[in-house]
Amino acid sequence: MLFNSWAFLLVFLPIFFLLYWIAFRYNRLAQNILIVVFSYIFYGFWSYTFLLLIIFSSLLDFFLGRAIGDTQKPAHRKYLLYLSIIGNLGVLMYFKYMNFFIENLNFVLQQIGVQLSTIDLNVVLPVGISFYTFQTLSYTVDVYRRKIAPETNLLNFLCFVSFFPQLVAGPIERAANMLPQFARNRIFDYSAASLGIKRIIWGLFIKVFVAGVLGEFVNMVHAAPTEHSPIHLFFGMLFFVVQLYCDFSGYSHIAIGLGLLFGFSLSENFKYPLIHFTNSLVFFRRWHITLTTWFRDYVGNPLRNATHIPKKHVTIPFFVLFLIGLWHGANWTYILAFCSIVLYGFLGLNRLRLSGRKRILQIILWNISLATHLVLFRSENLSNAMAYFKSFTLNSPSVDWSLLSFPLGTYCMFLTSEIWADKCGKTFQMEKLTSYKIVNYIIISIALLIISGYMESSTEFIYFAF
Secondary structure, eight states: TTTTTIIIIIIHHHHHHHHIIIITTTOOHHHHHHHHHHHHHHHTTTTTTTTTHHHHHHHHHHHHHHHHHHHOOOOHHHHHHHHHHHHHHHHHHHHHHHHHHHHHHHHHHHHHOOOOOOOOOOOOOTTHHHHHHHHHHHHHHHHHHHHHOOOOOOOHHHHHHOOOOGTTOOOOHHHHHHHHHHHHHHOOOOOHHHHHHHHHHHHHHIIIIHHHHHHHHHHHHHHHHGGGGGGHHHOOOHEEEEEEEEOOOOOOOOHHHHHHHHOOOOOOSSSSSTTTSSSSHHHHHSSSHHHHHHHHIIHHHHHHHOOOOOOOOOHHHHHHHHHHHHHOOHHHHHHHHHHHHHHHHHTTTTOOOOOOGGGHHHHHHHHHHHHHHHHHHHSHHHHHHHHHHHHHHHSSOOOOOOOOOHHHHHHHHHHHHHHHHTTTTTTTTTOOOSSSSHHHHHHHHHHHHHHHHGGGGGOOGOOOOO
């Protein structure tokens, strides 16, 4: 089920709201049962079969976490941790990377002249497996490190793993943040709910309208790059950056807003990454924050402690970004896109620092450089990416402004709103509009009308593929 669907907004969400806050308002146990049931229904719209994977991950780490907490022998605790790592990553690697491995194995065998019948498993990737697998795995690691006590309430743990607002595309939550929230009583907070609704509306607006408008142009250009002018190709690159940002941050806004609506505080996942930039690492600290910090805490820092490599050395950040690229999908385009961004920063090509009015130049230069790297991310394979770049030299300079004008205006409008909101210190653009209620109502009403007008043409969230 999609957040940007009428089935979710007009059926699933109202029913859950009424049961949660009216039927079971003073019954935390019933609320938590409701969360698990509706979360499984929410995920089951894609495939009830893959619900077994969520249940497997939940039960595996719940019981291993308790065993780690009850065991005092270091060797036994380590074996139990390894069992959790192997269980979680084994499932993830099979479903996400088996096709990639088989494809590259077939290619290598063909290059060395080994003739075998083509192996093709056609493994289907379960939606959200990269998110909830990392979430449960971080729990057992934190229990092993004695940062948190093992959870003894299975229902609370099932809620932690399956909570539908952030189940399929994050934020990737930590047990230390979420488990206490499922263990306490929740009381309806009008101000929090109001903020949550605004956040949901903003998330839907940038996903359905901004990402939708820009995505239509991007898809058109990438479908036939040789048929478009260099200007179209250039803006096709530039628009994809904002499309990807609005698509993913839109999901995060909706998830966080839903959390507020039901008495939960989810982690922020974006902090205006497109307009804050001094180097590549700064960008990734502001883009998909919960994933970046996950790799920092569970991969980067342990590696640095084990190898004693200085913090300023690029080896570990480069390796971590390589893994983040691999996390995004079993495709060399993802890996090379992330590695090229890190290499770009390592060579010092993005260290231009400007202030005042000239800062807009820095934002433009950064977005152009990022857009160039993300052509790899957008392309289905390396051949398509190379074909896109070659089209810049092959095509005529004629520009069809009738195709470009509306997405260009949308692009400029959104970036302007980002700069304004960040300057005002806002978490998101609709956090506090004006002091005049009537103006706020008008703006929200216009946003809702635009959302309803574009809802039918809205697509799945891009990060569902990861």
